[in-house]
Amino acid sequence: MSSADERPVLVTGAGGFIGGHLVCALLADGFAVRAVDIKSFSHWHQRHDNAENVVADLRLRDAAFAAVAGTRSVYNLACDMGGMGFIESNKAACMLNVLIDTHLIEAARHEALDSFFYASTACVYPGYLQDDPDVTALKEADTYPADPEDGYGWQKLFGERLCKNFGEDHGIPVRVGRYHNVYGPQGTWDGGREKAPAAVCRKVAEAVLSGRHEIEIWGDGQQTRSFTYIDDGIEGTRRLAASTIDTPLNIGSSEMVSINGLVDIVSSIAGVELERHHIAAAPQGVRGRNSDNTAIQAVLGWQPSVGLRSGLERTYEWILAQVVATHR
Numbered sequence: 001m002s003s004a005d006e007r008p009v010l011v012t013g014a015g016g017f018i019g020g021h022l023v024c025a026l027l028a029d030g031f032a033v034r035a036v037d038i039k040s041f042s043h044w045h046q047r048h049d050n051a052e053n054v055v056a057d058l059r060l061r062d063a064a065f066a067a068v069a070g071t072r073s074v075y076n077l078a079c080d081m082g083g084m085g086f087i088e089s090n091k092a093a094c095m096l097n098v099l100i101d102t103h104l105i106e107a108a109r110h111e112a113l114d115s116f117f118y119a120s121t122a123c124v125y126p127g128y129l130q131d132d133p134d135v136t137a138l139k140e141a142d143t144y145p146a147d148p149e150d151g152y153g154w155q156k157l158f159g160e161r162l163c164k165n166f167g168e169d170h171g172i173p174v175r176v177g178r179y180h181n182v183y184g185p186q187g188t189w190d191g192g193r194e195k196a197p198a199a200v201c202r203k204v205a206e207a208v209l210s211g212r213h214e215i216e217i218w219g220d221g222q223q224t225r226s227f228t229y230i231d232d233g234i235e236g237t238r239r240l241a242a243s244t245i246d247t248p249l250n251i252g253s254s255e256m257v258s259i260n261g262l263v264d265i266v267s268s269i270a271g272v273e274l275e276r277h278h279i280a281a282a283p284q285g286v287r288g289r290n291s292d293n294t295a296i297q298a299v300l301g302w303q304p305s306v307g308l309r310s311g312l313e314r315t316y317e318w319i320l321a322q323v324v325a326t327h328r
Helices: 017-028 061-068 091-095 097-108 152-170 196-210 230-241 259-270 294-300 308-326
Strands: 009-012 033-037 052-055 073-076 116-121 174-179 214-218 224-226 249-251 256-258 275-279
Touching (some): 017 033, 091 097, 091 152, 097 116, 116 152, 116 230, 152 174, 174 230, 196 214, 214 259, 230 249, 249 294, 256 259, 259 308
Parallel strands (some): 009 033, 073 116, 116 174, 174 249
Antiparallel strands (some): 224 256
16 A cells, blocks of 8 residues: 655656556555556546546656656656567667656656666567577566567667666666566557467467458467566566666466467457468567566565466456457
């Protein structure tokens, strides 16, 4: 529950998927929340009228300083990003997120914050460790020598160093969480920015509704990932933000699955068998990626607990409803 401190908690990127769920959780626990996003309010994934909702472009220094002013803590989730189809085609746009990160951490120097949480990503990990589907789970110490995802991964790795340096030089209590493929209801499910679980759920739902029992899969489907259900993502975020850990931690499931296996699970949930068409030229990202949770277990006594099938059942149900609504 919230303390007697009545200053608001700032959530940037509040109109996005993770941000919307985070605002909901903070409000439920009695915190005052300042929610900021660049999108018009009508396009936020979730809208909470009991938050202080602000539409602002945090790439602008004055907007970032105004957002941070008078807050008790900051969750910086603001970022122009999407799934592999987006980040491979928008590397320059992803790099411009450094403006958001720079202005917010600079503004944090002038506030007595409880914490400054920075949302990083598993894309910071070196590509040379992810060239096999049977990948060794990635631990935090694997980050250097650096070879992150071009564009988005480099931007996030720079953001981590920015937080580290400002934390050391100016005493800002920074916390850095590296998200591994967070998914779930209320997320992006179409339009090109969706991630693999949402894309597969949508494609399966469309196949069921159309009666055309076939599906396109990017690549050979043997590439592997671990996927983190949103409830676990929010819990890990809040636990890390409330801790004294000032080094990056993975926030990700260690349950690895191939994309073909992901299609198997969603098809089973939908009760349908689909003919598969593999698109070799489509964006695929690294061949394998999984989260090593040794560190977060050791320092926080926690790791994600929602199994992949359970999370996909909830996600498919929600996405199916969205697809049905668009076909009316």
